[in-house]
Amino acid sequence: MTDVELTHLAGTRGDVVVHRWPHPAPTHRVLLAHGYGEHLGRYHHVAAALHANGAEVVGPDHLGHGRSEGERVLVESYDDVLADFHAAAQQTPTDLPVVLVGHSMGGMIAARYAQLHAADLTAVVLSGPVLGSWYPVEEFADGEIPDEPLDVSTLSRDPAVGERYAADPLIWHGPFKRPTLRAIGRCLDEINNGPRITKPTLWAHGGDDQLVPIGPTRAGVARIRGENLTAVEYPGARHEIFNETNADDILADVTRFVTSALRGTPAGLPR
Template identity: 60%
Template sequence: MAAWQEWSFDGTRGRIVGRTWPNDSARYLALLVHGYGEHIGRYEHVADTLVRHGAEVVGADHMGHGRSAGERVLITDYEEVVDDLHTVDERARSARPGLPVVLIGHSMGGMIATRYAQRYADTLCCVVLSGPVLGVWSPTKLLQLDEIPDTPLDITTLSRDPAVGQRYAADPLVWHGPFKRPTLQALATCLETINAGPRLELPTLWAHGGDDQLVPLAETQVGIDHIRGSRFTERIYPGARHEIFNETNKDEVLADVTAFIDQHLPG
């Protein structure tokens, strides 16, 4: 695996911890955005692929996630997460000026990446959305209940590779508890903001597992219809579950991602 360096900065709600996978001969910067309850360390193999493809890769744990500060998985305003991501982006650009930036977000990170692209479209080369939470997401219906149930995640929904779920369950930096009401409310508000926002006219790849039970294809499709621009590509992988970067066909998925990036890098 590619070597990485850890760093931190003062974010909107406390210390944010991130990683850089350096590449002295990088052709572009890849900005990775992780999903709900997890952390950027779960993307080492993705970063390794991107480094070998010609990227310098950066990513950070969101507030309340992984090694970053804050009450676990508590987010009250996703615009603040986008603000932190912008700081990560600017930090990476200052270290490697002139490189085009590719934004890659998975799950909740796909939602954050979409909102980031709506706010900063002119600064990005292209966007990759992996199993993004967009449109309508059924867990937000839990807000109608007086008490949000503590229902453990079914780890078999992550990937057809059972080792993926086992590693997830054993990872101490992953949140294994229930949703928190303020976070779900903030997430629902972010989805509404995205749906009411501009379409993504920069090159965008939407990649999704056909058997994704955590972020169902039909629910995301509602949001895709709101943001789809004129330079939009989609890839649906039959039988694949939620974490397509960790699926049994992950090599195919990552090859599609790097091919998409090659199509849209300047020059």
């Protein structure tokens, strides 16, 4: 596994830092979208698993997140985030098959990106995605926003994950921003009323996800799913399934799905 390379691009609202894990002989490229408040530096182990499966891995810190510029977690339109994500994808053009992987808010971004750029993609992986509806939008977009930080115990059954999250200075530990919640609501409406995702898609979700409950996501997936959907629920797993106590098994399921999608064969995972 090679070290990550950091490059920069002129984003819609400032400098965007792009993470790239190059591969000496890649068979495909993975575009990786991180979640709300965090950054792609937390995904080195995910990139390592994908890299070991033959992938070159690329993705940006979204505007207002991580090392990219912008007021922290302020997103006034996800059109800006999607434009930056597409620019990162095009920064080093490739003829390789492209797989899109998104977690949480990044799963929402990935779903919308797949609707807009289906021709560029071979497969899609959605991890605990914000789809359908999301309770913070419904409760706080037009109401009082609580100051309480995220309960890190909801991330994973491994307490070390929450401890590292709480100590990470590149993560936003403050309250939601109202414009961001409203922008998420608009993006969800666009996804709900957009085309179905026809590419092979893996939807993976923790059964005990309290941050992005599985029920509303299930309803959202039903609205946009194509015929080639594989849905896997991991009983007892919390929100960050790639950081769960069984993360190795989950990442093995992801790479098995990706390999099968590239070959055009069934993944053999529960559907």
